[in-house]
Amino acid sequence: MVSSSAYMILSATIFAIGVLGVLVRRNVLVMFMSIELMLNGVNLALVALSRQLGSLDGQVLVFLVMTVAAAEAAVGLAIIICLFRNKKSVNVDDFNLMKW
Amino acid sequence: MDNEENMNYVYLVPLFPLIGFLINGLLALRQKTSFDQKGPARSLVSWIGCASVGLSFLTSIAIFFELLALPAGERVVQKIVFPWILSGEFQIDIGFLLDPLSSIMILVVTGVGFFIHVYSTGYMAGDKGYARYFSYMNLFTFFMLMLVLSNNFLLLYLGWEGVGLCSYLLIGFWYEKKSASDAGKKAFIVNRVGDFGFALGVMLIFWSFGSLNFSQVFENAPHVLALGGGLVTVMTLLLFMGAIGKSAQIPLYVWLPDAMEGPTPVSALIHAATMVTAGVYMVARCHTLFLLAPVTMGVVAVIGAATAIYAASIGLVQNDIKRVLAYSTISQLGYMFLACGVGAFTAGIFHLMTHAFFKALLFLSAGSVMHALAGELNMQKMGGLKKYVPITFWCFLAGTLAISGIPLFSGFFSKDEILWKAFSSPHGHLLLWVVGAITAGLTAFYMFRLFFMIFLGKSRMDPKVEARVHESPKPMTIPLMVLAVLAVIGGYVGIPHSLGGSNRIEGFLSSVFEQGHSAGGEAVHHAPSVEYLLMIISIGVVLVAIFIAYRFYVKNLKIPRMLAEKYKFPYRVLFNKYYVDELYAKVLVNPLLNLALFLWKQFDVLVIDGAANGIASIVKGFGLVIRRTQTGYLRNYALSLVFGAMLILTYYILR
Secondary structure, three states, X not given: OOOHHHHHHHHHHHHHHHHHHHHHOOEHHHHHHHHHHHHHHHXXXXXXXXXXXXXXXXHHHHHHHHHHHHHHHHHHHHHHHHHHXXXXXXXXXXXXXXXX | OEOOOOOHHHHHHHHHHHHHHHHHHHHHHHOOOOOOOOOHHHHHHHHHHHHHHHHHHHHHHHHHHHHHHOOHHHOOEEEEEEEXXXXXXXXXXXXXXXXXXXXXXXXXXXXXXXXXXXXXXXXXXXXXXXXXXXXXHHHHHHHHHHHHHEOEXXXXXXXXXXXXXXXXXXXXXXXXXXXXXXXXXXXXXXXXXXXXXXXXXXXXXXXXXXXXXXXXXXXXXXXXXXXXXXXXXXXXXHHHHHHHHHOOOOOOOOHHHHHHHOOHHHHHHHHHHOHHHHHHHHHHHOHHHHHOOHHHHHHHHHHHHHHHHXXXXXXXXXXXXXXXXXXXXXXXXXXXXXXHHOOOHHHHHHHHHHHHHHHXXXXXXXXXXXXXXXXXXXXXXOOOOOOOOHHHHHHHHHHHHHHHOOOOOHXXXXXXXXXXXXXXXXXXXXXXXXXXXXXHHHHHHHXXXXXXXXXXXXXXXXXXXXXXXXXXXXXXHHHHHHHHHHHHHHHHHHOOHHHOOOOHHHHHHHHHHHHHHHHOOOOOOOOHHHHHHHHHHHHHHHHHHHHHHHHHHHHOOHHHHHHHHHOHHHHHHHHOHHHHHHHHHHHHHHHHHHHHHHHHHHHHHHHHHHHHHHHHHHHHHHHHHHHHHOOOOHHHHHHHHHHHHHHHHHHHHHO
């Protein structure tokens, strides 16, 4: 079998890619995808550890996380649509009115 | 000290004016526009204003007769309405002390006050602030009655302060006129200086006796305080300081002449008959304490005599009729304090009573003259008024005869009693008598000067004014006539023994002042011939003064003008009131004003506002710096999120 540390490394990698995506990309939709990536990375870690520790708590938590991710994606995309209607742009640097 | 079943209604005496004040005050607040001349609201105000004092007067009469029904030694009744302050061992009640002294005072206050209120309905008719006027007058009457009826020092102080407040309100009644509002402020502030001393005196009393109740203080006084000791001297001097302020003696008299800015009935009530006599009443009430301090008695007598002659000298050359009467009031108050200072408290109170009658009469008559002449105050523009206003003429004459001390009029008996006691009492002195006699002459001179210049001789009136001269309406003349009768017969309750009378008032008050006779020592028994001699000398001085005034102001007006030219310097000093107001302004008022200005412009603006604004600027500076973190740039926020998360993780990993 593959050792559980491989799963952890993979999970960390996916998470890191997601973080970098949020920080670096300019397109709001791509930032959202990166956030989903982060969530999925965490899901992977949870499932792997649940398998390793023999407890089902991790897998139940994954369910929760997926539900929340779905809801959050729905709300977030709705916000993005409103933003787009106002600014006609999906470049996150354009939404900079709340500044000093 | 017993709780009689009678006289339970004594609380009504101050209650009626208080109710009058509340109702009239509400009416005054309600009216936004001026009262119309004969509207229903105006007569309602008049009725309530006068009836409240009138009912008080009737109640006072009832109390007086009930008091008389008691045997002479037991004429002291205390009535406690309710406890006011209960603080551990310190208890003050709203309590009333009824004895001959307070009953005389309430009769004078409510009686003279009632007639002045009636007079005011005529005098103040047509004034915009009619309801406000009557509410203030009722409030004043309430406070004055609380002052004279109280059975403890704190309630007396309440009345004391209250009458000062009402005096301020009434002097500055026409507040749109700057001189009037200034005069009101001056009265209140100068009074305050005296009240400061009075408050210290009261505190000293509490510290020495543990109580502020009159009966407890006065009964224990000989035991607690040493005769002539430092404590009692300081205590009484402080109390007297309050009297100096309230009763306009040297050096705190300067507010009284300015107080003539108020309406004339106010001058009659407050600055002649009642408020200024509060000081005399207080000294008489505390006679037990004063008799234990011979030094203070001397101070009181000297200040009284000095004020009497000083104010009389200023009154000799004033041209404003109300100013002359104001200085006359100060002078007569000096007489009352002279009496108290030599231990003749009965004589002082007797003179208080007769003075209330004739001084109120004189002020109201002056108001009648002003009414006839459309507000003219300068006696140089009057003259020959007799034929136009006969009622005012005769009433004014009665008052002038009374104040000059012409025999058979009330002022003669009371003033003569004071002069005799100034000479013969163990605290008295020949010099005090001499000053008193000279002042009597000066008084007669300036009062008759006033009288002659207004009513007799050739007319110096402005022709337009003269064409419209008219006698005053009935609400004004009837009180004048009543007071004139009182000014004539009021002295008959005090005909001294030497003239064959029974001196009823002395007998009546003796139960209050019995200490006076024992602690002061028996008066040196002079032969009655000495008393007659002194009486004749003082009458002679008065008659000479009247004769001189007649020569000067009826026969040949050129004589006083020539004298004024010849003796320019004394004339100017007297005319300018010895420049005391200017002196006070330079030495006291302006430095204080400058200090206040300095504290305002420099300290308040620079230091205090600077500190408050400075703190605000510092916070603002911080804000200027820190707000730069809010760039509005989403990815910066995301970065700081990640940094924060990493820091926390690092912390947990390294722990």
